[in-house]
Amino acid sequence: MLEVTGLHVAYGGIQAVRSITFHVNEGEMVALIGANGAGKTSTLKAIARVIDAVGGDVHFCGEDITRIPPHHVIRKGIALVPEGRGVFPRLTVAENLAMGAFLRHDKAEMAADLDKIYGYFPRLKERAAQLAGTLSGGEQQMLAIGRALMSRPKMLLLDEPSMGLAPIMVQKIFEVVRAVAAEGMTTLLIEQNAKLALEVSQRGYVMESGEITLTGESASLLNDPKVRAAYLGE
Amino acid sequence: MDIFFQQVINGLVQGSIYALVALGYTMVYGIMGLINFAHGEVVMIGTLVAIAVTSSLIGAGVPVAVAGLGGLAAALLVCMALGWSLERVAYRPLRGSPRLTPLITAIGMSIILQNLAMIIWGRNYLTFPPLLPKINYEFAGAHFTLVQVAIVLISAAAMSGLVFLVYRTRLGMAMRATAQNPAVASLMGVNINRVIAAAFVVGSALAAVAGVMVGSYYEIAHYQMGFMLGLKAFTAAVLGGIGNLAGAMAGGVLLGLIEALGAGYIGDLSGGFLGSHYQDIFAFIVLIVVLMFKPSGLFGEKTGERA
Numbered sequence: 001m002l003e004v005t006g007l008h009v010a011y012g013g014i015q016a017v018r019s020i021t022f023h024v025n026e027g028e029m030v031a032l033i034g035a036n037g038a039g040k041t042s043t044l045k046a047i048a049r050v051i052d053a054v055g056g057d058v059h060f061c062g063e064d065i066t067r068i069p070p071h072h073v074i075r076k077g078i079a080l081v082p083e084g085r086g087v088f089p090r091l092t093v094a095e096n097l098a099m100g101a102f103l104r105h106d107k108a109e110m111a112a113d114l115d116k117i118y119g120y121f122p123r124l125k126e127r128a129a130q131l132a133g134t135l136s137g138g139e140q141q142m143l144a145i146g147r148a149l150m151s152r153p154k155m156l157l158l159d160e161p162s163m164g165l166a167p168i169m170v171q172k173i174f175e176v177v178r179a180v181a182a183e184g185m186t187t188l189l190i191e192q193n194a195k196l197a198l199e200v201s202q203r204g205y206v207m208e209s210g211e212i213t214l215t216g217e218s219a220s221l222l223n224d225p226k227v228r229a230a231y232l233g234e
Numbered sequence: 235m236d237i238f239f240q241q242v243i244n245g246l247v248q249g250s251i252y253a254l255v256a257l258g259y260t261m262v263y264g265i266m267g268l269i270n271f272a273h274g275e276v277v278m279i280g281t282l283v284a285i286a287v288t289s290s291l292i293g294a295g296v297p298v299a300v301a302g303l304g305g306l307a308a309a310l311l312v313c314m315a316l317g318w319s320l321e322r323v324a325y326r327p328l329r330g331s332p333r334l335t336p337l338i339t340a341i342g343m344s345i346i347l348q349n350l351a352m353i354i355w356g357r358n359y360l361t362f363p364p365l366l367p368k369i370n371y372e373f374a375g376a377h378f379t380l381v382q383v384a385i386v387l388i389s390a391a392a393m394s395g396l397v398f399l400v401y402r403t404r405l406g407m408a409m410r411a412t413a414q415n416p417a418v419a420s421l422m423g424v425n426i427n428r429v430i431a432a433a434f435v436v437g438s439a440l441a442a443v444a445g446v447m448v449g450s451y452y453e454i455a456h457y458q459m460g461f462m463l464g465l466k467a468f469t470a471a472v473l474g475g476i477g478n479l480a481g482a483m484a485g486g487v488l489l490g491l492i493e494a495l496g497a498g499y500i501g502d503l504s505g506g507f508l509g510s511h512y513q514d515i516f517a518f519i520v521l522i523v524v525l526m527f528k529p530s531g532l533f534g535e536k537t538g539e540r541a
Contacts, residue, residue: 102407
């Protein structure tokens, strides 16, 4: 479904991503793990067109999306939940969710999706009229995921959903991530918490200094001595 | 006490005009962090276009009311096109460049527009044809005219329209989202370029309305009139907290009141040394005081690191 070939990202001469190739199949959850600064976020940003790729290409559902305008990405069915959540702080929770459905006009279906998201995260429903900036970090993460789902995407890109959150919150968020994936959502997950990411995903890629150094079934990566040593703290 | 009410009325009228113009500054600043110093010139172009169209329609025998509406419509069209072009030609190519660059460009556009207006309309003062009958009212010893009433009502209507647009429509939500986080708004499918252009067009429409009001209030217009008006409206926007819509409205009205009361009492305060023609100093005293003690303005949001 998503095919990334020879992707290259650089910031003013600094190579963040060096020609990486990977793919995500339909209905699959794939984890991209690696240390801070390995190039994971840059990879995601280049796929979602937040930044320009220097080289390589990105195909989604067979279509080349490497150079499409940034605001067309969501139209293709890709929703990014950005690092640091990126909620609109002075819009209400309900307005943030409405922004996720910005391009949709199917009112009845949107209402159904909203109910579903409030079902995943009852906290958001309680706080629907509150400004998003007043939410806790975990609630903002819920909102960011809910907002992405409101676009009814074909694929979710999750950038560090566990970052800075209390363990109980991480657990809640990942319950929903699992539930959404179980319904067949294609997902690319980026995490520093490698254990968590490999537990929920089917396949994984390990990134180091902008390159993919290891790939395989998540279960076998979890047992790989190199992964255990470098990312699982053993 | 005798002139107090009178000056409050004068201040409200002038203040509603400042508020409309201040909204244009604050919308553009809120969305892209740019102070569009050419905005005062958009008002001036609005006034001069309205004069040209209204006068020639009246000359052709069209009833005054219809001619006035024709002038307003023409001013709206020209100003909106001008606002759109300013963004497209002058500011969009500079997006992402250091903050000083678009600021200098804005001053440059302001000079260009003044000179353009001078070439088209000449250096002389032009008279604005009276659009409304000269009816006077009296209340608590203060006098006011139909034009003054109309200015306050039309400003209030225009501002209500803007509030509706920004808080109740899809475009308004996209504008607010873009102001808060353009990169994420783009992820949601918002075409940032279109939203920024819309902010310029809407701000310019308000400028056109203000231009017609200024013209019919003072019944006189000039190619340099936008400079001082723009500077004062900018002061009003800063006073209210630039980037904040409610702030621009409150700041505009407040500045109008400060100026009018200041002009009314400056003679008494200075023992007759300064006359009411010193009223302009009040706006700039306000600007200096606000920048010194509360740079985020009355309704201040955290704009410190962006300003």
